[in-house]
Amino acid sequence: MHHFEYRDGALFAEEVPVTALAGQYGTPLYVYSAATLTRHFQAFDSAFDGLDHLTCYSVKANSNLSVLKLLAGLGAGMDIVSGGELYRALKAGVSPDKIVYSGVGKRPSEIREALDAGILMFNIESVAELLKINEVAGEAGKVAKVSFRINPDVDPQTHPYISTGMKKNKFGLDIENSLEAYRMCADLANIEPIGMDCHIGSQLTSIAPFMEALDKLLDFYGRLKDMGIGIKYLDLGGGLGITYDEEEPPHPTEFGQALKEKLTGVPLKVILEPGRVIAGNAGILVTEVVYTKSNPSRNFLIVDAAMNDLVRPSLYGSYHRIAEVTPKERDSLTYDVVGPICESGDFLARERALPAVNQGELLAVFSAGAYGFTMSSNYNSRPRACELLVDGDTVTVARKRETYEDLIDKEL
Numbered sequence: 001m002h003h004f005e006y007r008d009g010a011l012f013a014e015e016v017p018v019t020a021l022a023g024q025y026g027t028p029l030y031v032y033s034a035a036t037l038t039r040h041f042q043a044f045d046s047a048f049d050g051l052d053h054l055t056c057y058s059v060k061a062n063s064n065l066s067v068l069k070l071l072a073g074l075g076a077g078m079d080i081v082s083g084g085e086l087y088r089a090l091k092a093g094v095s096p097d098k099i100v101y102s103g104v105g106k107r108p109s110e111i112r113e114a115l116d117a118g119i120l121m122f123n124i125e126s127v128a129e130l131l132k133i134n135e136v137a138g139e140a141g142k143v144a145k146v147s148f149r150i151n152p153d154v155d156p157q158t159h160p161y162i163s164t165g166m167k168k169n170k171f172g173l174d175i176e177n178s179l180e181a182y183r184m185c186a187d188l189a190n191i192e193p194i195g196m197d198c199h200i201g202s203q204l205t206s207i208a209p210f211m212e213a214l215d216k217l218l219d220f221y222g223r224l225k226d227m228g229i230g231i232k233y234l235d236l237g238g239g240l241g242i243t244y245d246e247e248e249p250p251h252p253t254e255f256g257q258a259l260k261e262k263l264t265g266v267p268l269k270v271i272l273e274p275g276r277v278i279a280g281n282a283g284i285l286v287t288e289v290v291y292t293k294s295n296p297s298r299n300f301l302i303v304d305a306a307m308n309d310l311v312r313p314s315l316y317g318s319y320h321r322i323a324e325v326t327p328k329e330r331d332s333l334t335y336d337v338v339g340p341i342c343e344s345g346d347f348l349a350r351e352r353a354l355p356a357v358n359q360g361e362l363l364a365v366f367s368a369g370a371y372g373f374t375m376s377s378n379y380n381s382r383p384r385a386c387e388l389l390v391d392g393d394t395v396t397v398a399r400k401r402e403t404y405e406d407l408i409d410k411e412l
């Protein structure tokens with residue numbers, strides 16, 4: 001079942017025509033489907049039934065408070081990467097003992113906030129961070145529960161900017177340094193190692209790299225046991241891909257099945273950190289064609305959404321399906337779909353065959369629910385878009401459109 005579908009020639013978000021939403025709330029406009037978020041979370045989480053596990057939604061994919069509240073209500077834990085995300089997760093009502101904290105550059109103030117909140121664990125990415133967490137925990141009179149993010153040096157076969165588990169990446173610790181880090185914990189009064197962690201990249205379209213990483217982690221687990229170090233958690237990160245175009249990523253059940261085969265009898269609680277697979281296809285970005293223009297080499301659709309609203313095409317050359325909100329019979333042309341920003345890198349699609357739409361018509365940019373709004377900015381002094389959460393025929397303004405006053409609010 002799809003919750004963004006065409007009915008009688010018009011795109012709907014669940015029970016609401018997208019045209020009506022654009023009419024009332026303006027464009028550019030993010031629209032999320034509550035039913036899709038729910039279905040994606042439940043399909044993912046239930047794929048690991050039979051394994052002792054905790055699904056910690058990766059907040060950075062889509063951190064809107066309404067989205068977080070919905071997922072928290074379904075029992076999701078959260079994977080955070082900053083103090084700001086901790087703040088959001090707590091505001092959304094997530095139980096602190098379901099929060100894991102990843103990231104290479106946690107600052108002392110952020111560490112303290114997470115200790116005070118009582119999170120489940122820190123995923124530590126360097127020895128320097130380990131020492132800092134021990135120090136901050138000492139000052140707070142607490143013991144920090146930690147795991148180390150192990151960089152298993154596997155190639156996730158994804159875009160280089162979102163591959164994180166190779167030697168050349170800044171993330172985690174290599175195997176030998178990880179062993180040394182666990183050893184060091186014995187001498188640190190305010191550290192308790194309770195898990196191991198990895199996250200090898202994003203938008204993975206095959207199970208194989210996950211399994212290769214898992215094998216290395218299980219081997220590592222054996223070495224830890226030999227050293228007399230016992231742990232309870234195995235955090236496998238996020239990274240499961242979605243269909244933007246013609247990718248055929250594995251279904252979570254396939255991933256779940258493969259994990260169960262490897263992990264039966266292994267006394268570890270598995271943590272999963274899905275982001276994109278939950279939120280990506282649960283959102284669209286609606287935009288209006290401001291102008292059309294052609295020159296001898298190109299046809300352009302100049303739309304009112306830009307790289308400040310959705311940076312993925314500019315940053316990664318990502319593909320997002322684009323379609324009319326109200327499709328009509330007409331010829332198609334090859335277009336560059338571009339925004340108003342003063343950068344040639346400002347595009348949503350290049351050399352894309354699209355119906356010859358007119359000025360004033362609406363387009364939907366699909367698969368925009370993850371790494372869409374969260375990566376948006378105010379570049380070119382563009383107020384950030386409105387976000388709506390649609391649930392059946394109920395529309396919630398999950399975030400108001402920014403105003404010009406918002407743009408200068410913090411300035412002298």
Ligand SMILES: *Cc1c(COP(=O)(O)O)cnc(C)c1O
Pocket residue numbers: 058060061079081102103199201202203237238239240273274275276277370
């Ligand atoms: C970004 C991130 C995730 C989520 O990745 P997805 O590809 O969106 O599933 C999970 N864990 C960590 C540590 C991350 O940085």
